[in-house]
Amino acid sequence: MLRWHRGRVGTRITLLYTGVFLVSGLILLLITFAFSSGSRTTVAGPQGGDRAGGLAETRRQLAALQEQMAAQNIDQMRRLVWGWIAALAVMAVLSLVLGRLLARQATAPIRLITEVTRRISADSLDERIGIHGPDDEVKDLADTIDGLLERLEASFTAQRRFVANASHELRTPLATIRASLDVAVAKPDPAASTLALAARLRTQLDRVDHLLDGLLVLARAQHGRHGDTGPVDLGDLAAAALRDRAGDVAAKDLTVTVDVAPATVAQGHRPLLTRLVANLVDNAVTHNNRAGWIRITGGLAGNTAELIVETGGRVFGQAEVDRLTQPFERLGGERVGSSGLGLSIVSAVVAAHGGRLRLTARRDGGLRVMIVLPGARREPE
DSSP, X not given: XXXXXXXXXXXXXXXXXXXXXXXXXXXXXXXXXXXXXXXXXXXXXXXXXXXXXXXXXHHHHHHHHHHHHHHHHHHHHHHHHHHHHHHHHHHHHHHHHHHHHHHHHHHHHHXXXXXXXXXXXXXXXXXXXOOOSSSSHHHHHHXXXXXXXXXXXXXXXXXXXXXXXXXXXXXXXXHHHHHHHHHHHHXXXXXXXXXXXXXXXXXXXXXXXXXXXXXXXXXXXXXXXXXXXXXXXXXXXXXXXXXXXXXXXXXXTOEEEEEEOTTOEEEEOHHHHHHHHHHHHHXXXXXXXXXXXXXXXXXXXXXEEEEEEEEOOSXXXXXXXXXXXXXXOOXXXXXXXOOSOHHHHHHHHHHHTTOEEEXXXXXXXXXXXXXXEEBOOOOOO
16 A cells, blocks of 8 residues: 655655656557557459449448448457556556655655654764765765764764863862861961951852762763663652751741652652752752742652642743753842752753653742653562
């Protein structure tokens, strides 16, 4: 059975081949008809005058024979015409089938390019189309796309290597500065200015260290290749993250509501998912009003695990919220207490696990963050 939904190019090529075959066959039949229509079977009458009485009877017999031959010629022509019609119908079907087969053969490299290109993503840029064959336009197209993928892979690799190397290289001087400050503070009777300087520098160092840690996690999540995966309870991660921020929650007098269904288990890499949930809680606590509220809900939905974190606060535009998954983007340009990497790390971790992330600006103010991850059964303890 012929399928026409494969593409418009294949359909046009099929119709072109079919038309060429039909026109060629029709011309061949017309030529055959022209030659066959000129041949008629006739019987010549007797020559000379009537020299005997039996000639009249002979002429009558010849006339009857000619009428019979004419009828046979008409019947033969009728059968020939029907034969041509049947041959034309068969040729039409064969032309359609052969045209489709030739079209599929001609468009096979294009379908291969489309399938491979659709399958390639940021985490599989090392894959190539690799068409082998004569040096024609299709192979040139495939080679051009392979060259583009090679440049993209080099660019992505360089970017990830830069983030990872910068983070590792900057850790050494930061550790040295921190050690120097500790030594200065540990000296007997340190000057008050030294203590004040140490406090300020330590705060800044903590912020830089937090930023570098975020860059490392972001690079690892964007790389998308992590091995040890297993069932991870999102409810347990949320509870642990809230315990870590209990002091900040109390300082801001936040009302926290947690309603995560039991066994809300996702399949994933535990360190990355731990950082994901911690970033969601950190974002909810940091970017919240005093005496505000936080609501954390979750559960299983089919084969997926969902976790939703909602907060109150001022009203934001959806366009502003949509930019939060980009690194160093902050709501309203806020910079105090935020590295600008929290939700970008969340987005990268969710993408690395094949999940979905949805940020929504609440109509009454605040933010709603929903993550959907592949579900898993919790292993018995």
